[in-house]
Amino acid sequence: MVQYERLVNVKNVTGLNEITVTDGSVTIGALCTHHQLETSAALTEKLPALKKLEQNVANVRVRQVGTIGGNLCFAEPHADPGTLLIALGAKLITEKSSSKREIAAEDFFVDAYETALEADEVLTKIQVPVPAANGRSAYLKFGYLERPSVGVAIAFNLNGGVTGVKVAVGCAGPAPRRVAEAEALLEGKSKDEAERNLAQAGAVAGRAAQAISDLHGSQEYKEHIVGVLLKRAFQRALS
């Protein structure tokens, strides 16, 4: 059981549950609930992959009260948003009494239930760059238990070939990870060449997931599913 000296309800802090669009990015307050995000016109228009992810977080009751900030800071391995935020190149804005800093989503998740937050820091906003007009992204997850077992996100720009590729895997291991080695197999390739490399990229991403064998499945099974989801996410992003 966790013991606290003091438990402070941050939900009473005003101004942290807004979604604002400025040129080039969508800024999401840490106290936005998943329900707010799944029904947000701004997300529907600018970040449809994130809107779809939020629509499928947990269940309707969790979405009603659970916040994106709470989700990210709790850093439960079997969670969805972190994986896609990594692939979208999101920045997490954190504050303490005297200063502010930005942490790239890919650097935020240190281990299971452990983030880069310092003891006196609070996550206040998540800044997500709006993808270019030729930007494509998708997040797919898999699982039969209450929480997802495997999650894969991909984002890239489509201009003849695929560029600016970002691949992230989550849920299978202790923390969501960006997989540069898988990205390299797709980066700068034509669409057809990238498709031919997907199997290898999937195998690389599977190993990078740091999967362990548990109730969610064996290590081999999860690695296999990562590969399946990467292929499907690539196709979904193109469609």
Added chain:
Amino acid sequence: MARAMTRHSEAQSIPVSFTLNGRLHEIEVEPHELLLDVVRDQLGLTGAKRSCDVEVCGACTLLVDGRPVSACTTLAFEVRGRSVLTIEGLAEDGKLHPLQQAFIEHGGFQCGFCTPGMILAAKALLDENPNPSEAELKHFMHGNICRCTGYKKIIESIMAAAKKMRVKA
């Protein structure tokens, strides 16, 4: 897994004024008390059930300001100034709500343990979307688990109630 309520002698009581099933209630709760325990033990409304205790099964579903929440994972003081609906508050003047009637007519329950949560969640669904497709219904109700029925009759009951409610409206 029932858990005995521990009363901490140094905890401060918080006065909570809220609307319960349409009527103003003023109670005292301790900061750590869960809404589920206050509703069941202090208020004697045992329709909401403790089942998973971790917000995944839906047996403790209550409506707060019309939206479904897990009472097992809501602190009681959080309903201060808000309106709460339990299954006991659904029937009006002894007349069953169309959802309750439909669950009876269409066999939407067997043991009944999940049913209060199912009906309240369905009410929230139909308040938001009076004409849901089956896919929309399943998506909304995804977090309410039933071990008995296999869900088919639950879906039929909700769709039948929705139809009746659209005709009346």
